Amino acid sequence: MSMKYLSQRVAQIIDEELMSQAGGFSIDQLMELAGFSVAQAVAKVYSKESYSRILVCCGPGNNGGDGLVAARHLSHFGYRPSIFYPKQSKKDLFQRLATQCNNLKIPFVNELNKQLLNNTDLVLDAIFGFSFSGEIRTPFGEVIQTLKETNVPIASVDIPSAWDVEKGNIDGRSFIPTMLISLTAPKMGAQQFKGIHYLGGRFVTPELDRKFELNLPPYPGIEQVVDITNLTNERL
Amino acid sequence: MSMKYLSQRVAQIIDEELMSQAGGFSIDQLMELAGFSVAQAVAKVYSKESYSRILVCCGPGNNGGDGLVAARHLSHFGYRPSIFYPKQSKKDLFQRLATQCNNLKIPFVNELNKQLLNNTDLVLDAIFGFSFSGEIRTPFGEVIQTLKETNVPIASVDIPSAWDVEKGNIDGRSFIPTMLISLTAPKMGAQQFKGIHYLGGRFVTPELDRKFELNLPPYPGIEQVVDITNLTNERL
Numbered sequence: 236m237s238m239k240y241l242s243q244r245v246a247q248i249i250d251e252e253l254m255s256q257a258g259g260f261s262i263d264q265l266m267e268l269a270g271f272s273v274a275q276a277v278a279k280v281y282s283k284e285s286y287s288r289i290l291v292c293c294g295p296g297n298n299g300g301d302g303l304v305a306a307r308h309l310s311h312f313g314y315r316p317s318i319f320y321p322k323q324s325k326k327d328l329f330q331r332l333a334t335q336c337n338n339l340k341i342p343f344v345n346e347l348n349k350q351l352l353n354n355t356d357l358v359l360d361a362i363f364g365f366s367f368s369g370e371i372r373t374p375f376g377e378v379i380q381t382l383k384e385t386n387v388p389i390a391s392v393d394i395p396s397a398w399d400v401e402k403g404n405i406d407g408r409s410f411i412p413t414m415l416i417s418l419t420a421p422k423m424g425a426q427q428f429k430g431i432h433y434l435g436g437r438f439v440t441p442e443l444d445r446k447f448e449l450n451l452p453p454y455p456g457i458e459q460v461v462d463i464t465n466l467t468n469e470r471l
Numbered sequence: 472m473s474m475k476y477l478s479q480r481v482a483q484i485i486d487e488e489l490m491s492q493a494g495g496f497s498i499d500q501l502m503e504l505a506g507f508s509v510a511q512a513v514a515k516v517y518s519k520e521s522y523s524r525i526l527v528c529c530g531p532g533n534n535g536g537d538g539l540v541a542a543r544h545l546s547h548f549g550y551r552p553s554i555f556y557p558k559q560s561k562k563d564l565f566q567r568l569a570t571q572c573n574n575l576k577i578p579f580v581n582e583l584n585k586q587l588l589n590n591t592d593l594v595l596d597a598i599f600g601f602s603f604s605g606e607i608r609t610p611f612g613e614v615i616q617t618l619k620e621t622n623v624p625i626a627s628v629d630i631p632s633a634w635d636v637e638k639g640n641i642d643g644r645s646f647i648p649t650m651l652i653s654l655t656a657p658k659m660g661a662q663q664f665k666g667i668h669y670l671g672g673r674f675v676t677p678e679l680d681r682k683f684e685l686n687l688p689p690y691p692g693i694e695q696v697v698d699i700t701n702l703t704n705e706r707l
Contacts, residue, residue: 259570263499271507278693311673312693334495338676437547440574457514457548 236450238466240423243400246365249419249447253438263328265438266297269418270304272435272459273392276416277305277359278312279460280431281388286356287315290387292347292378294362294396295322301392301418302361303332309359310339316359317342319351321374347378349385358382358389360412362396365422371397379409388413394422403427416460420449421467432467435460472686474702476659479636482601485655485683489674499564501674502533505654506540508671508695509628512652513541513595514548515696516667517624522592523551526623528583528614530598530632531558537628537654538597539568545595546575552595553578555587557610583614585621594618594625596648598632601658607633615645624649630658639663652696656685657703668703671696 241249253260277289291306293299299320306316318341323333336343344351352358360382362375371379379397382389389412394400397409403424404411414431415421419439425432437454444451454461477485489496513525527542529535535556542552554577559569572579580587588594596618598611607615615633618625625648630636633645639660640647650667651657655675661668673690680687690697 257570257574259567259574261499261564261567263497264503267500267503275693307674311690328497331495331497334493338493338495338678340678438543442574442576454547457511 238452238463239420239447239449240426241365241420242423243365243368245447246400246419246422249443252443260438262297266300266304266328266332268438268459269436270301271308272418272437273301273305273359273416274308274312275458276414276433276435276460277309277357277390279433280414281357281390283312283314288354288356289314289316289359290344290347290351290355290357291316291318291359292362292382293318293320294364294375295324296364296366298361298364298392299324300329300332301364302359303329303336305359305361305392306341307332307335307339310336310341317344319344319347321378347381349381352381352385352387355387358385358387360389360391360396364393365400367394367397367400383410390414390416392416393418394424395428398424400424417463420451421463425467428467430464432462432464433460434463474688474699475656475683475685476662477601477656478659479601479604481683482636482655482658485679488679496674498533502536502540502564502568504674504695505672506537507544508654508673509537509541509595509652510544510548511694512650512669512671512696513545513593513626514550515669516650517593517626519549524590524592525550525552525595526580526583526587526591526593527552527554527595528598528618529554529556530600530611531560532600532602534597534600534628535560536565536568537600538595539565539572541595541597541628542577543568543571543575546572546577553580555580555583557614583617585617588617588621588623591623594621594623596625596627596632600629601636603630603633603636619646626650626652628652629654630660631664634660636660653699656687657699661703664703668698668700669696670699
């Protein structure tokens with residue numbers, strides 16, 4: 236049985252189930268675990284000696300929240316992250332996550348330009364997640380275009396931003412990241428991704444795995460992430 | 472400069488500061504990180520091959536909540552925890568943490584007796600934390616007595632239960648654990664503890680460290696815990 240790639244609808248249902256009364260999770264908890272697993276995966280692939288300067292690009296939704304959590308953990312790990320977060324959510328949780336980053340003196344930058352990218356070792360793309368659909372709103376069209384043109388490696392959270400969650404990088408309108416950290420389970424659009432691929436979200440119960448026939452691979456030891464690069468490419 | 476051991480009052484002030492508007496953390500987040508670090512520390516010292524059967528003893532407060540989070544992560548790590556939680560909190564967060572354990576089929580046991588301990592490889596003591604003072608309420612007096620008499624190794628969360636947070640194990644009224652996982656910073660009572668000692672809580676900012684003159688040791692790599700056994704014993 237091979238690992239399942241989720242449709243957008245099933246990804247939303249699983250997310251809702253985790254946070255339902257039956258699942259018991261709060262969004263604070265899940266975002267903490269998701270963001271932590273992103274930071275852990277990044278640190279396993281990109282050493283802080285060579286990739287210290289990480290630019291975390293955050294969108295306005297939950298994917299952006301995962302990015303804020305990851306930025307905080309990366310700072311604790313000894314990286315020097317900075318954050319580009321042009322459409323900041325007014326929700327309490329997101330404001331608190333930004334406060335936590337401020338308290339670590341992580342700089343927030345106002346503009347994503349080539350000069351900034353020249354001083355960046357890695358971009359962490361936390362712009363859009365599994366809820367993305369339709370048009371790319373301002374200012375993210377320009378952001379996606381800039382990321383398309385850069386040679387800086389990019390690690391994407393959950394799904395590369397502006398990819399169709401199910402159909403992938405339609406008409407090549409978005410960039411192809413170097414690394415993808417899928418959360419909970421990979422999305423259908425990630426089937427066409429051939430780079431370094433990690434899975435995070437070690438909170439799925441065996442029951443939930445069975446119910447949705449996820450066939451998730453086992454996580455090693457006490458890790459919050461599992462390398463699924465080979466698993467993914469087997470099926471290509 | 473040596474690491475600071477906190478008074479009960481300073482421990483409470485730091486906790487309040489972390490969760491204030493200036494600190495930005497929610498209790499869900501901090502408890503998740505604390506409980507995860509406890510599970511990670513336990514896994515580093517007690518292998519799942521030899522210490523699979525972990526009895527997590529949870530008190531009615533936040534220390535018990537850390538225990539519930541740790542039990543969940545230990546289950547994901549491949550241990551077979553069970554939970555003794557005689558005074559269950561009615562607060563929403565605690566009910567949700569218990570639900571999450573239920574969803575992993577972690578058994579809740581109703582009684583702590585010798586037969587149960589005979590089938591236990593390790594006790595995780597999450598009964599009382601840094602807020603403890605005064606008398607030990609029913610049924611925990613009996614629980615402490617049972618843990619005093621057992622030969623099963625005990626790992627305590629933050630401070631060994633029923634120890635005075637500042638003065639330690641007064642009149643030997645409580646047990647001496649094999650391992651202690653201090654959270655945020657060790658408490659004054661832990662100065663007399665000579666066993667395996669880990670520190671968890673990699674969320675303290677450098678600013679907070681300076682403000683309270685904590686002089687926390689650096690955490691290695693991407694770990695959520697640091698072994699302070701030697702640091703602690705140096706000063707004895």
